[in-house]
Amino acid sequence: MAELSFENIGISAMAGAVPKQIIKNRDYTEHFAKEVVKEIVDKTGVEERRFTTASQTSADLCFAAAEQLFLDNEIDKSEIDILLFVSQTPDYRMPATSISLQHRLGLHKSTAAFDISLGCSGFVYGLSVAYAYANMPQVRKVLLLDGETRSKVYHPKDRKTGFIFGDAAVAAVIEKQNTGTSYFSLNSDGSKSDLIKIDAGGYRNPSNEETTKEKVVDEHGNIRTDEHGYMNGADVFNFVLREIPKNIKQTLSFANTELGDLDFYVFHQANKFMNDYLAKKLKLDIAKVPSSIHKYGNTSSVSIPITIVDKLKDQLNTPKKILLCGFGVGMSWATAVLATKHIKISDIVEV
Amino acid sequence: MKDKFLETIKEALEVEDVEVKLEDRLEDFDSWDSISRLSLIALLDENFEVEVADAEFDETETVGDLFNLVKKRIA
Numbered sequence: 491m492a493e494l495s496f497e498n499i500g501i502s503a504m505a506g507a508v509p510k511q512i513i514k515n516r517d518y519t520e521h522f523a524k525e526v527v528k529e530i531v532d533k534t535g536v537e538e539r540r541f542t543t544a545s546q547t548s549a550d551l552c553f554a555a556a557e558q559l560f561l562d563n564e565i566d567k568s569e570i571d572i573l574l575f576v577s578q579t580p581d582y583r584m585p586a587t588s589i590s591l592q593h594r595l596g597l598h599k600s601t602a603a604f605d606i607s608l609g610c611s612g613f614v615y616g617l618s619v620a621y622a623y624a625n626m627p628q629v630r631k632v633l634l635l636d637g638e639t640r641s642k643v644y645h646p647k648d649r650k651t652g653f654i655f656g657d658a659a660v661a662a663v664i665e666k667q668n669t670g671t672s673y674f675s676l677n678s679d680g681s682k683s684d685l686i687k688i689d690a691g692g693y694r695n696p697s698n699e700e701t702t703k704e705k706v707v708d709e710h711g712n713i714r715t716d717e718h719g720y721m722n723g724a725d726v727f728n729f730v731l732r733e734i735p736k737n738i739k740q741t742l743s744f745a746n747t748e749l750g751d752l753d754f755y756v757f758h759q760a761n762k763f764m765n766d767y768l769a770k771k772l773k774l775d776i777a778k779v780p781s782s783i784h785k786y787g788n789t790s791s792v793s794i795p796i797t798i799v800d801k802l803k804d805q806l807n808t809p810k811k812i813l814l815c816g817f818g819v820g821m822s823w824a825t826a827v828l829a830t831k832h833i834k835i836s837d838i839v840e841v
Numbered sequence: 842m843k844d845k846f847l848e849t850i851k852e853a854l855e856v857e858d859v860e861v862k863l864e865d866r867l868e869d870f871d872s873w874d875s876i877s878r879l880s881l882i883a884l885l886d887e888n889f890e891v892e893v894a895d896a897e898f899d900e901t902e903t904v905g906d907l908f909n910l911v912k913k914r915i916a
Contacts, residue, residue, distance in 0.1 A: 533876050650875060710875075723894035724878050731886050767883045 505805030523547030535762025551659030610818025612791030
């Protein structure tokens with residue numbers, strides 16, 4: 491059972507970056523009628539999203555977020571011993587994007603750098619790795635970069651996914667602090683790998699002429715290629731209802747904490763309908779459940795930290811207890827109960 | 842239980858003013874799509890604590906078929 495706890499490790503600073511280009515969903519009617527779009531937006535709550543340009547990548551967004559973080563916090567770059575990059579939209583299939591970011595950010599060659607390939611659960615997983623390294627006596631600071639360009643993963647002619655996803659990145663510094671104890675629960679179920687997937691373009695089904703062809707994929711006339719992502723929304727929802735409340739209860743019990751003791755509950759921003767129902771099922775005080783789904787959509791692993799940066803700026807200056815819960819592609823899910831001391835949060839930069 | 846089930850269907854399909862019968866075919870409702878399916882999943886969880894998989898919805902023709910599935914799952 492992957493239940494982990496850490497004493498006196500914390501996030502000291504966070505910064506976010508989003509692309510300049512705003513997609514207003516209700517006007518995004520190139521491929522679907524206005525009424526269809528309205529129905530989707532009403533249900534999912536995604537009013538706007540940010541899209542990168544054709545040449546802009548997750549790493550570019552992470553770079554901008556990290557530069558802002560350095561600027562606002564006078565961080566001595568030589569103290570960063572570990573650089574982690576969480577993403578499923580890397581620059582290249584090789585080498586790992588984290589390594590190019592080590593160079594771009596001017597970090598020392600003695601920095602350990604590697605990528606973590608996870609989606610919606612990725613920030614919580616990445617944070618657990620960052621905490622584990624920061625816990626070591628030799629490690630001074632861990633730089634956690636989390637970036638996604640999900641706009642490039644889904645096909646605009648597939649209404650099941652074409653209106654939900656967006657692009658964003660967050661940079662965070664993790665180090666030793668007298669925060670108290672933080673708890674993590676990390677979980678996996680590979681039997682449900684086909685609920686959210688890109689079938690082709692890896693080494694099991696390599697890219698070829700066939701995999702890049704647009705085709706009608708269901709009776710509703712949705713169109714995509716085998717190299718675009720697909721999602722079985724109904725069964726993802728079933729999965730979330732079955733596993734997530736249970737995992738939150740288990741994690742709280744592990745942390746010896748009650749739901750009511752927490753200051754904020756930050757969920758992966760899947761869609762408004764799912765998140766609202768989850769909050770209702772868990773009987774949460776909605777005032778403590780920040781949401782950024784209307785503004786940035788579902789940005790996969792970035793949705794939890796971008797919600798923190800956007801909604802909790804100036805609210806994490808004093809010690810808090812916050813619950814983070816990410817769930818999705820894999821299937822992979824993770825819950826954390828974090829004790830925070832003072833997280834300095836920068837304004838989100840547009841690039 | 843049948844009345845509660847039919848009310849659940851009406852709420853999910855947003856057809857509160859229409860009489861829904863067990864012999865009605867789900868696909869005859871204009872509002873029966875992937876979005877109302879999410880509403881139904883939430884309502885079945887809330888009202889009956891029952892899970893119905895996407896493929897099971899696909900195999901369900903009438904409201905009555907779904908009723909029988911839910912009834913069986915509760916028992």
